[in-house]
Amino acid sequence: MAERGAGMAADIAEQPEGYARLLEGDHAAAIAEVAARVAERRPRHVVFVGRGTSDHAALYGAYLTEIRLGIPVGLASPSTVTLYGARPDLSDALVIGVSQSGGSPDLTGVLKVARETGALTLAVTNNAESVLATTAELHLDVAAGHERAVAATKTYTAELFALLLLVEGVRNGDGTLPAEERKAIGELPGLAEQVLADRGADDLAQRYRFASRLVTTGRGYAYPTARETALKLMETSYLPALAFSGADLLHGPLAMTDPDVPVLAVVGSGPGGRAMADVVHRLGERRADVVTVGPEDVAGASGRLAVPPVDERYAPLLDILPLQRLALALALARGGDPDAPRGLKKVTATL
Amino acid sequence: MAERGAGMAADIAEQPEGYARLLEGDHAAAIAEVAARVAERRPRHVVFVGRGTSDHAALYGAYLTEIRLGIPVGLASPSTVTLYGARPDLSDALVIGVSQSGGSPDLTGVLKVARETGALTLAVTNNAESVLATTAELHLDVAAGHERAVAATKTYTAELFALLLLVEGVRNGDGTLPAEERKAIGELPGLAEQVLADRGADDLAQRYRFASRLVTTGRGYAYPTARETALKLMETSYLPALAFSGADLLHGPLAMTDPDVPVLAVVGSGPGGRAMADVVHRLGERRADVVTVGPEDVAGASGRLAVPPVDERYAPLLDILPLQRLALALALARGGDPDAPRGLKKVTATL
Numbered sequence: 001m002a003e004r005g006a007g008m009a010a011d012i013a014e015q016p017e018g019y020a021r022l023l024e025g026d027h028a029a030a031i032a033e034v035a036a037r038v039a040e041r042r043p044r045h046v047v048f049v050g051r052g053t054s055d056h057a058a059l060y061g062a063y064l065t066e067i068r069l070g071i072p073v074g075l076a077s078p079s080t081v082t083l084y085g086a087r088p089d090l091s092d093a094l095v096i097g098v099s100q101s102g103g104s105p106d107l108t109g110v111l112k113v114a115r116e117t118g119a120l121t122l123a124v125t126n127n128a129e130s131v132l133a134t135t136a137e138l139h140l141d142v143a144a145g146h147e148r149a150v151a152a153t154k155t156y157t158a159e160l161f162a163l164l165l166l167v168e169g170v171r172n173g174d175g176t177l178p179a180e181e182r183k184a185i186g187e188l189p190g191l192a193e194q195v196l197a198d199r200g201a202d203d204l205a206q207r208y209r210f211a212s213r214l215v216t217t218g219r220g221y222a223y224p225t226a227r228e229t230a231l232k233l234m235e236t237s238y239l240p241a242l243a244f245s246g247a248d249l250l251h252g253p254l255a256m257t258d259p260d261v262p263v264l265a266v267v268g269s270g271p272g273g274r275a276m277a278d279v280v281h282r283l284g285e286r287r288a289d290v291v292t293v294g295p296e297d298v299a300g301a302s303g304r305l306a307v308p309p310v311d312e313r314y315a316p317l318l319d320i321l322p323l324q325r326l327a328l329a330l331a332l333a334r335g336g337d338p339d340a341p342r343g344l345k346k347v348t349a350t351l
Numbered sequence: 352m353a354e355r356g357a358g359m360a361a362d363i364a365e366q367p368e369g370y371a372r373l374l375e376g377d378h379a380a381a382i383a384e385v386a387a388r389v390a391e392r393r394p395r396h397v398v399f400v401g402r403g404t405s406d407h408a409a410l411y412g413a414y415l416t417e418i419r420l421g422i423p424v425g426l427a428s429p430s431t432v433t434l435y436g437a438r439p440d441l442s443d444a445l446v447i448g449v450s451q452s453g454g455s456p457d458l459t460g461v462l463k464v465a466r467e468t469g470a471l472t473l474a475v476t477n478n479a480e481s482v483l484a485t486t487a488e489l490h491l492d493v494a495a496g497h498e499r500a501v502a503a504t505k506t507y508t509a510e511l512f513a514l515l516l517l518v519e520g521v522r523n524g525d526g527t528l529p530a531e532e533r534k535a536i537g538e539l540p541g542l543a544e545q546v547l548a549d550r551g552a553d554d555l556a557q558r559y560r561f562a563s564r565l566v567t568t569g570r571g572y573a574y575p576t577a578r579e580t581a582l583k584l585m586e587t588s589y590l591p592a593l594a595f596s597g598a599d600l601l602h603g604p605l606a607m608t609d610p611d612v613p614v615l616a617v618v619g620s621g622p623g624g625r626a627m628a629d630v631v632h633r634l635g636e637r638r639a640d641v642v643t644v645g646p647e648d649v650a651g652a653s654g655r656l657a658v659p660p661v662d663e664r665y666a667p668l669l670d671i672l673p674l675q676r677l678a679l680a681l682a683l684a685r686g687g688d689p690d691a692p693r694g695l696k697k698v699t700a701t702l
Contacts, residue, residue, distance in 0.1 A: 044443060045396050047423060052599055059428075066431040072398060072439040074425015077410075079571040079598070080417040083622040088423040092395060092443070106598065213564065213591050220430040240564050240591050247430070247457065248403055271434040 007148030007339040008236070008328050015321065016192040018144050018158045022165060023186060027143050031162060032176050034122065034138050035169025041120050043094035046073045049110050050098035053152045056228040057124075057159035058098045060316050063221050064167040068313070078106040081113050091118035098163075099123070100147070100155040102130025111135050124162055126155045140166060149339045151235045153324045156228060160316055161188075184310075188317050191308050200305050201322040204291060205329030208262055214239055215263045217279060219246040220272030221312045222319065225293075229264060229323040236331040236338040246279040259287045265301065266319050267294040270312035293319050358499030358690040359587070359679050366672065367543040369495050369509045373516060374537060378494050382513060383527050385473065385489050386520025392471050394445035400427045400461050401449035404503040407579040408475075408510035409449045411667050414572050415518040419664070429457040432464050442469035449514075450474070451498070451506040453481025462486050475513055477506045491517060500690045502586045504675045507579060511667055512539075535661075539668050542659050551656050552673040555642060556680030559613055565590055566614045568630060570597040571623030572663045573670065576644075580615060580674040587682040587689040597630040610638045616652065617670050618645040621663035644670050 021027055046065050050058035055075070062073040076095075080086040082105075095114035097107040102125035112135055115121045123136035126144050133139040142158035164185065169175040177185065208214065214233060218226035223245050230243035246265075263283055267276045277298060283290050284300025292301045295309035305322040307315070331338035372378055397416050401409035406426070413424040427446075431437040433456075446465035448458040453476035463486055466472045474487035477495050484490040493509035515536065520526040528536065559565070565584060569577035574596050581594035597616075614634055618627045628649060634641050635651025643652045646660035656673040658666070682689035 044440075045423070045425070047425065055599075063428065063431055063435075066428075066439050067435045067437045070437060070439050072396070072425065072427070072441055072444060074396070074398065074423065074427070076423070076425070077414065077417075077571075077574070077596075079574075079596075079623065079626070080414055083571050083626055084414075084418045086418045086421060088417050088421050089395075090423055093423060220428075220434050223428070223430075234593075240593060242585075242591060242593065245428075245430075248406075272430065275430070275434055 002339070004337045005328055005332050005339055008151060008153065011147055011149050011154045012321070012324050012328065013196065014145070015154050015157050016189045016196065018154050019161050019192060019317065020189040021143055022158070022161050023189070027141065028165070031140060031165045032169050034140055034175070035166050036175030037138060038094060038120065038122070038166070039170045039173050039175065041094070043071060043120055044092035046071055047076045047090065047093050047095045047114070048073065048098065049076045049078055049095070049107050051104060051107070053156045053228060053231060054098040054100060054159060056224040056231070057156055057163065058096070059224040059227065060160050060221065061096065061098070061163040061167070063224075064163060064313060068167050068171050076110060078110045082106045082109040087113060087117065089117055090114045093119045094122065095119045096122045096124060097132050097136060098159055099132050100126045100152055100159070102127040102132035104132065108132050108135050124159055126158065150341060151232060151327070151338060157317060157320060164313070164317070184314065188314060191310065191318055192321060195307050195318050195321045196325070198306060198322065201325035202329045204303070204305065205326055205333050208330055209333050211239065211262050213261055214241045215261055216241055216243045217246050217249050217263065217276070218266035218272070219275045221316055222266035222268055222272050222276070225266045225316050225319045225323065226264070228320060229327070232324060232327040233330065236327045236341055237334055237336060238341075239330070246276045249279060250282065259289060261288065263288050263290045264323070265290055265292045265298075267292045267298050268312045268315045268319070269295050269309045272312050293322060353690070355688045356679055356683050356690055359502060359504065362498055362500050362505045363672070363675050363679065364547065365496070366505050366508050367540045367547065369505050370512050370543060370668065371540040372494055373509070373512050374540070378492065379516070382491060382516045383520050385491055385526070386517050387526030388489060389445060389471065389473070389517070390521045390524050390526065392445070394422060394471055395443035397422050397424045398427045398441065398444050398446045398465070399424065399449065400429055400446070400458050402455060402458070404507045404579060404582060405449040405451060405510060407575040407582070408507055408514060409447070410575040410578065411511050411572065412447065412449070412514040412518070415514060415664060419518050419522050427461060429461045433457045433460045438464060438468065440468055441465045444470045445473065446470045447473045447475060448483050448487060449510055450483050451477045451503055451510070453478045453483035455483065459483050459486050475510055477509065501692060502583060502678070502689060508668060508671060515664070515668070535665065539665060542661065542669055543672060546658050546669050546672045547676070549657060549673065552676035553680045555654070555656065556677055556684050559681055560684050562590065562613050564612055565592045566600075566612055567592055567594045568597050568600050568614065568627070569617035569623070570626045572667055573617035573619055573623050573627070576617045576667050576670045576674070577615070579671060580678070583675060583678040584681065587678045587692055588685055588687060589692075590681070597627045600630060601633065610640060612639065614639050614641045615674070616641055616643045616649075618643045618649050619663045619666045619670070620646050620660045623663050644673060
């Protein structure tokens with residue numbers, strides 16, 4: 001029998017390679033072609049659907065689309081269509097279903113209805129043969145390869161990376177990347193390697209060994225990272241982890257933080273990070289134990305998982321890496337097997 | 352000094368009266384007029400923005416809009432506009448900002464940009480003089496009166512009720528309600544009185560006195576109720592409460608439930624409730640302690656907070672009432688003061 005967590009560790013380690021793969025050859029060409037098709041259709045608005053980890057990738061795609069393309073975006077609740085039979089008129093829309101397996105009947109249901117009502121439909125999956133991929137008019141293969149662990153890691157970041165290439169390709173009009181953008185994105189595989197070489201997350205796992213719960217927070221592009229971190233900690237360590245946008249945390253849930261509750265705050269080097277500085281400061285006043293993920297130390301925090309400084313829109317590709325390692329190391333420290341956590345199946349058939 | 356929780360108790364008790372108020376005279380006429388204006392403009396899509404409790408009301412509005420009007424809906428992240436300077440083209444859209452105080456600068460920022468780019472804008476607030484109300488082209492006054500407690504209760508349900516009247520008025524075309532709809536909605540104040548007369552929630556608070564965390568769940572129209580319940584428990588009792596859609600709970604987070612973690616499941620009498628039955632069953636198999644809120648006993652659950660059977664789209668107006676009472680009673684049982692919880696301010700100025 002394999003060592004506990006060996007699968008998840010291998011999945012995590014493969015991510016830089018996964019990024020590089022999408023920048024080359026057939027995969028890059030396929031993404032550029034899809035981006036050109038989307039640019040040609042000029043959707044008036046974009047609707048994302050996803051569940052769990054893929055919902056967090058969809059959220060990242062939503063920020064990118066609204067900020068980089070100026071197209072309004074919504075995150076849809078599949079149940080309006082699948083449970084209540086809603087038939088929204090999506091004829092001006094691009095509807096994007098994000099799913100690692102491509103096997104979720106609820107997302108397929110939404111894309112089917114969307115296509116029937118005239119929407120441009122796009123499936124972002126790790127399985128080109130899946131029903132979601134064949135239901136949608138367009139398909140982006142995130143090409144992450146077989147995922148060993150049940151908890152998704154490399155398929156999540158492959159979804160992020162594919163969505164980044166898609167949006168920047170649409171922005172450029174013909175699906176390709178402008179030279180400067182290509183250069184910056186081309187550095188991400190190497191930077192990801194560098195982040196994964198740092199073992200700070202393993203030490204942090206020792207510190208959180210007996211934590212009874214945890215809060216994660218971030219704003220803007222970093223909010224999906226906070227959400228995904230919370231889910232990963234819950235899936236692998238059964239640790240109740242509450243994710244809040246930095247803005248929402250300053251409403252009621254700030255009362256949830258006290259010195260016994262570790263806070264993981266994603267604090268980047270752009271507008272989202274600057275907005276988070278006040279949140280970290282207020283958490284510090286409450287004597288909360290805040291550890292940040294980001295390129296610089298933040299006043300009020302007791303520690304930091306270091307990542308290189310990059311534009312905030314690239315940061316989700318790097319910030320999640322030490323947090324995945326944290327989830328893995330914490331699950332091992334707490335005696336669990338992150339490759340096969342209790343109660344978790346790879347594909348869940350919800351309608 | 353007033354008795355602990357007296358303010359929140361009074362706010363909760365006023366809700367049936369608040370519903371009745373919106374069905375009559377000037378308030379009803381004002382809502383009908385706004386609904387007629389929206390119907391006339393025929394928006395191609397609708398964007399909701401809100402934070403905290405008002406975000407849950409917005410989510411309810413989103414389900415109603417997509418299911419009852421067949422108009423695609425998105426929930427926007429204000430930060431794309433306020434932090435990253437996005438200027439999405441919203442000329443075909445109706446943009447609805449929901450906020451009790453109407454004082455959130457981030458929502459106001461989104462509505463301002465939306466109005467500048469040609470969107471129809473609507474503020475749903477409890478303060479007609481607020482900056483959000485005066486920034487938007489249209490305003491719905493939820494007329495809940497002054498809220499005594501910091502944790503929102505009657506302003507939440509007033510937002511739900513106003514959104515229900517709005518959407519049904521738009522559906523009917525001229526802003527008024529069809530006779531049958533009017534009759535069904537007209538029964539809600541009396542049914543709300545009946546629900547509040549039941550004291551089952553107080554007993555349940557005793558049972559949860561020493562719980563260390565809690566999970567809430569629901570699907571479709573009931574999902575906002577699950578989210579709002581979790582927030583209310585966190586705000587008033589500092590009890591970590593994780594809200595999941597029933598669909599997401601069957602993914603990873605099911606591992607979070609074990610016999611030590613109480614689960615509150617909202618199980619109505621329509622499609623959402625039927626989809627929840629399987630979730631409750633699976634929770635029962637894990638020997639989770641499930642209490643439902645709904646009109647009928649559910650196999651696998653150990654108890655139930657009773658509410659009358661109504662169409663699922665009305666149920667959020669009733670289901671939340673015993674859950675607010677639970678939050679109040681639990682805060683008192685745990686020695687807190689739900690009228691003035693630590694770390695919570697009424698208006699939070701986030702950008």
